[in-house]
Amino acid sequence: MCIIAYKHPTGRFTQESIRAFIPMFNHNPDGAGMMFHDTDAEGVAKVHIVKGLMKFEDFLAACELYHITEREEVMFHFRVKTHGQKNAANTHPFAVTDDPALLGATDVFVDQAIMHNGVLPVEYKTDVWSDSAQFAM
Secondary structure (H helix, E strand, O other), X not given: OOEEEEEOOOOOOOHHHHHOOHHHHHHOOOOEEEEEEEEOOOOOEEEEXXXXXXXXXXXXXXXXXXXHHHOOOEEEEEOOOOOOOXXXXXXXXXXXXXXXXXXXXXXXXXXXXXXXOOOOOOOOOOOOOOHHHHHHO
């Protein structure tokens, strides 16, 4: 089953904390992603989705690039494929949208996003997208 980890605003978060994600990634090897509050290029507050991190080194690089240890609140997702393809687009989180390009975007600012742990009882319309992606559409 997928793993979701949450960094609370009052929690202390260090580079060592990020290294603690190694077992989560190793046991959930089908890609990782994260979401956090940020401002887009126009200065508008949004949810920033960064996903498609298929190797732990990519995950570490994204944590450094986006200054994850300095952020107040971050949610992380480590995927185990149950439905859909194993690819960057199917990693969590997902924008809540009916636009497949936005749904699969690996670095995007959105108004709403979801991540999920487990299997959702959705009607599978395609074998391309995961159950969570189809729920977000």
